[in-house]
Amino acid sequence: MKLEDLKKIREKHQKDMILRDGDARVRVVVGMGTSGIAAGARETLRAFLEEIEKRNIADVIVTQAGERGLSSHEPIVTVLEKSKPNIVYGNVTADVARKIVAEHIVNGSPLSDYVLEVSE
Amino acid sequence: MKKRLDVLVCGGAACIASHSQDFKNRLIEVVKDHDLEDEINIIETGCMGPCELGPVMVVYPDGAFYIRLKPEYAQRIVEEHFLKGRPVEEFLWQAPEARKIVEEKRQIPFFEKQHKVVLENCGRIDPENLNEYIGNDGYQALARCLTEMTPDVVIDTVTSSGLRGRGGAGFPTGLKWKLARRSAGDVKYVVCNADEGDPGAFMDRAILEGDPHSVIEGMAISGFAVGASRGFVYVRAEYPLAVRRLRRALEQAREAGLLGESILESDFSFDLEIRIGAGAFVCGEETALMASVEGHRGMPSPKPPYPSEQGLWEKPTVINNVETLANLRHIILKGAEWFAAMGTAKSKGTKVFALSGNVTNTGLVEVPMGITLREIVYDVGGGIPGNKALKAVQTGGPSGGCIPAEHLDTPIDYESLAELGSIMGSGGLIVLDEDNCMVNMAKFFLEFCVEESCGQCSPCRIGLKQMLRVLERITRGEGRLEDLDDLERMAGTIKATSLCGLGQSAPNPVLSTLKYFRDEYEAHIREKRCPALVCTDLITYTILADKCTGCTACARKCPVNAISGEVKKIHVIDQGICIHCGACFEACKFDAIERR
Amino acid sequence: MFHTEAHAPENRHYEQLREFIREQIDKPGPLIQVLHRAQEIFGYLPMEVQDFVAREMNIPHSEVYSVVTFYNFFRTEPIGDHIINVCLGTACHVKGAQLILDALADELDIHVGGTTEDRFFTLSTARCFGACGLAPAMMIDEEVYGKLTVDKARKAIREFRKTTEKK
Ligand SMILES: Cc1cc2nc3c(=O)[nH]c(=O)nc-3n(C[C@H](O)[C@H](O)[C@H](O)COP(=O)(O)O)c2cc1C
Ligand code: FES
Numbered sequence: 001m002k003l004e005d006l007k008k009i010r011e012k013h014q015k016d017m018i019l020r021d022g023d024a025r026v027r028v029v030v031g032m033g034t035s036g037i038a039a040g041a042r043e044t045l046r047a048f049l050e051e052i053e054k055r056n057i058a059d060v061i062v063t064q065a066g067e068r069g070l071s072s073h074e075p076i077v078t079v080l081e082k083s084k085p086n087i088v089y090g091n092v093t094a095d096v097a098r099k100i101v102a103e104h105i106v107n108g109s110p111l112s113d114y115v116l117e118v119s120e
Numbered sequence: 121m122k123k124r125l126d127v128l129v130c131g132g133a134a135c136i137a138s139h140s141q142d143f144k145n146r147l148i149e150v151v152k153d154h155d156l157e158d159e160i161n162i163i164e165t166g167c168m169g170p171c172e173l174g175p176v177m178v179v180y181p182d183g184a185f186y187i188r189l190k191p192e193y194a195q196r197i198v199e200e201h202f203l204k205g206r207p208v209e210e211f212l213w214q215a216p217e218a219r220k221i222v223e224e225k226r227q228i229p230f231f232e233k234q235h236k237v238v239l240e241n242c243g244r245i246d247p248e249n250l251n252e253y254i255g256n257d258g259y260q261a262l263a264r265c266l267t268e269m270t271p272d273v274v275i276d277t278v279t280s281s282g283l284r285g286r287g288g289a290g291f292p293t294g295l296k297w298k299l300a301r302r303s304a305g306d307v308k309y310v311v312c313n314a315d316e317g318d319p320g321a322f323m324d325r326a327i328l329e330g331d332p333h334s335v336i337e338g339m340a341i342s343g344f345a346v347g348a349s350r351g352f353v354y355v356r357a358e359y360p361l362a363v364r365r366l367r368r369a370l371e372q373a374r375e376a377g378l379l380g381e382s383i384l385e386s387d388f389s390f391d392l393e394i395r396i397g398a399g400a401f402v403c404g405e406e407t408a409l410m411a412s413v414e415g416h417r418g419m420p421s422p423k424p425p426y427p428s429e430q431g432l433w434e435k436p437t438v439i440n441n442v443e444t445l446a447n448l449r450h451i452i453l454k455g456a457e458w459f460a461a462m463g464t465a466k467s468k469g470t471k472v473f474a475l476s477g478n479v480t481n482t483g484l485v486e487v488p489m490g491i492t493l494r495e496i497v498y499d500v501g502g503g504i505p506g507n508k509a510l511k512a513v514q515t516g517g518p519s520g521g522c523i524p525a526e527h528l529d530t531p532i533d534y535e536s537l538a539e540l541g542s543i544m545g546s547g548g549l550i551v552l553d554e555d556n557c558m559v560n561m562a563k564f565f566l567e568f569c570v571e572e573s574c575g576q577c578s579p580c581r582i583g584l585k586q587m588l589r590v591l592e593r594i595t596r597g598e599g600r601l602e603d604l605d606d607l608e609r610m611a612g613t614i615k616a617t618s619l620c621g622l623g624q625s626a627p628n629p630v631l632s633t634l635k636y637f638r639d640e641y642e643a644h645i646r647e648k649r650c651p652a653l654v655c656t657d658l659i660t661y662t663i664l665a666d667k668c669t670g671c672t673a674c675a676r677k678c679p680v681n682a683i684s685g686e687v688k689k690i691h692v693i694d695q696g697i698c699i700h701c702g703a704c705f706e707a708c709k710f711d712a713i714e715r716r
Numbered sequence: 717m718f719h720t721e722a723h724a725p726e727n728r729h730y731e732q733l734r735e736f737i738r739e740q741i742d743k744p745g746p747l748i749q750v751l752h753r754a755q756e757i758f759g760y761l762p763m764e765v766q767d768f769v770a771r772e773m774n775i776p777h778s779e780v781y782s783v784v785t786f787y788n789f790f791r792t793e794p795i796g797d798h799i800i801n802v803c804l805g806t807a808c809h810v811k812g813a814q815l816i817l818d819a820l821a822d823e824l825d826i827h828v829g830g831t832t833e834d835r836f837f838t839l840s841t842a843r844c845f846g847a848c849g850l851a852p853a854m855m856i857d858e859e860v861y862g863k864l865t866v867d868k869a870r871k872a873i874r875e876f877r878k879t880t881e882k883k
Binding site for chain 2 (some may be wrong): 001002003005009010012013014025029033034035037041054055056057058059063064065066067068069070072073074076078084102107108109115117
């Protein structure tokens with residue numbers, strides 16, 4: 001890799017371009033560190049994928065990340081949407097995950113009871 | 121035949137009154153225009169309920185709920201949603217609180233007081249995707265070092281930032297590098313200490329799992345600075361996920377040419393290897409760690425020589441902790457002044473603490489040095505559950521100590537913690553409340569160190585064992601008051617004469633609890649009583665005659681048949697037989713058993 | 717005590733190990749990594765395996781033995797098919813890890829360090845998996861279970877057995 005390549009990749013993947021593929025409107029980031037997994041993040045991830053598939057939604061991507069720190073509220077999930085603040089959810093069991101898909105991702109109403117943090 | 125989408129347009133009276141028919145007819149036209157009749161099923165339903173929002177429509181399978189529809193919306197809904205699968209947000213229903221959340225619930229206090237530098241990427245980026253790391257300024261710091269800086273300038277920058285090692289001792293990182301750079305020889309090594317032996321600390325694991333490239337980049341920077349072309353990461357075997365993510369990251373970095381020969385077309389070549397530990401706490405100590413990397417028993421060796429002079433295979437070696445390394449890229453990119461502006465006079469930057477034990481919010485907390493324990497426990501941590509009183513905060517793991525509630529307002533840095541008889545250590549913070557026995561805690565850490573002593577030097581091997589015997593005696597109620605002075609004396613000798621940091625610091629938990637909680641020790645000795653009701657041998661169970669119903673539940677549970685009494689008559693525990701297991705206490709449904 | 721008898725090279729496990737040793741032998745200080753691999757292959761490190769490693773690496777058996785016995789992670793006794801490690805680290809200790817351990821010993825009817833009669837589970841202890849925020853914690857093979865209660869721990873191992881046996 002050359003210096004220019006590094007620069008190019010950087011520009012293409014800048015923070016605000018997290019929704020990299022132009023097609024995606026929403027990105028769901030599931031915390032999959034040891035704490036998350038110990039609290040059931042694998043089931044949460046599976047629930048997101050199944051629910052999105054079941055509802056046949058095309059413009060959502062689901063990715064994994066490490067942990068945000070707040071172990072006691074794992075599994076932790078962040079929902080990123082184009083030109084909206086990021087919403088961090090805590091205690092996202094598989095059931096809550098399905099609700100997030102139905103209410104937040106499809107209908108744009110975040111689930112206030114589970115919101116931990118709203119950030120830019 | 122099942123169609124791709126079911127579109128339910130409300131045909132209830134209220135919606136019809138708000139012209140739902142016009143919308144429906146227009147929708148049918150647009151669908152026809154786009155040749156979608158075979159794929160889309162438009163159905164008129166009865167009243168759906170939210171009449172004041174009409175006309176309404178629901179699309180399945182995704183479940184999108186549209187409100188206040190007008191005929192002119194049909195075109196966009198068909199083109200965006202039905203064709204491309206993206207619901208048209210501005211026409212969708214949003215719960216009234218949806219917008220409010222964004223305004224009101226900005227942050228819970230857990231996040232508010234934190235200042236994320238090292239943990240910035242953790243939980244945000246995909247650790248298995250190199251591009252995301254690069255998109256967050258990844259490898260920019262290394263690039264800057266290679267293209268704009270000389271090794272000496274890099275060392276100067278790190279020195280003037282004031283960065284000190286996050287692995288425990290707080291040694292200035294820049295100075296360590298300078299010494300290694302100055303050491304003679306062509307072959308030098310850098311090592312990342314990811315052994316994280318303090319049971320109760322997990323920041324290094326989280327960094328390796330959540331942002332492995334930041335550690336790789338940090339190691340490359342340190343390799344460039346000291347003149348090493350080869351490095352090792354020593355990770356403990358208990359962290360399989362961290363090892364997997366790190367492995368993956370190494371492969372990607374190699375593939376992208378960010379590790380290997382002539383990195384970014386410079387003349388700097390550098391590569392890394394992972395070494396997996398095998399479960400020995402002492403291997404976190406740097407000389408023991410090097411012995412283990414070399415494939416031997418992890419026995420520490422006396423210093424000097426220091427690793428910076430003679431380390432791995434007797435070559436100059438720099439050993440840094442994971443968190444130390446993860447700080448480097450930020451210092452290079454944002455500058456030494458930026459870093460030095462955070463923290464206290466002698467401890468700069470942020471520190472990640474692992475908050476656990478009896479506290480509401482547990483987890484990793486990154487705060488500027490100099491914050492108080494009270495802020496961490498009460499503001500960030502949300503206080504103690506069940507309104508219990510905080511007794512102490514344990515810091516520094518088996519090498520540290522217990523800080524009592526009266527010192528919660530001390531700003532924490534390397535120096536202030538040492539003054540209080542504890543250490544910063546790797547940053548484990550375990551909150552203890554009124555239900556924790558301090559003598560038991562001291563015994564717990566001592567047991568740990570006795571098990572983990574490598575056995576090489578006698579003060580540590582024999583001395584710690586003797587101290588443990590005394591503590592065991594005290595927790596059994598067989599202690600003598602002189603024992604306390606004996607403990608202090610032995611502790612002093614062991615600290616002064618042990619070969620490595622393990623023995624030199626192992627008496628700390630005993631010393632600090634003796635200093636702040638001597639009354640608890642005395643209660644165990646004089647009154648044969650454990651005030652927190654933890655030490656089983658000192659707990660007495662008695663049956664309260666006025667509450668006992670003679671149900672026999674306790675007698676049936678007792679494993680040693682210490683309880684006698686006839687059905688429906690008052691039962692009695694024979695204290696001579698009782699083994700204090702508490703089975704009767706758990707079994708009694710009438711609160712008739714007293715625990716003291 | 718030491719087996720010197722050469723092992724049949726057709727033994728697939730020894731072949732696997734031999735290959736790994738060949739890959740590693742030129743790297744600096746490979747012994748611990750070789751022993752990790754050997755334990756992965758054989759489940760534990762009996763004298764025969766240690767001896768094999770010594771011969772293949774051309775080092776004294778005493779050196780292999782000294783390393784094996786120094787590190788907690790290496791086992792010289794066989795274990796069951798799955799290993800349960802209950803964390804006894806500080807955070808877990810404070811949150812009652814001992815009760816979890818006692819309950820599992822009772823559930824499986826074995827002592828700590830023991831293996832069930834059907835060789836399915838071995839019950840052991842560890843010092844911190846870094847899941848301290850979810851204390852008390854345990855690990856079954858490589859999967860961590862957090863926020864345990866006595867009941868949750870019992871249920872987890874019953875379910876683990878059910879789902880694993882089905883496969
Ligand atoms: C008994 C003992 C255990 C240690 N364990 C660790 C550890 O697990 N992780 C770590 O980074 N440093 C540990 N250290 C400190 C290391 O010896 C060394 O100081 C450190 O890795 C240097 O890196 P730093 O300057 O970046 O902190 C330990 C020290 C002692 C005496
Ligand atoms: S102390 Fe048990 S996981 Fe850390």
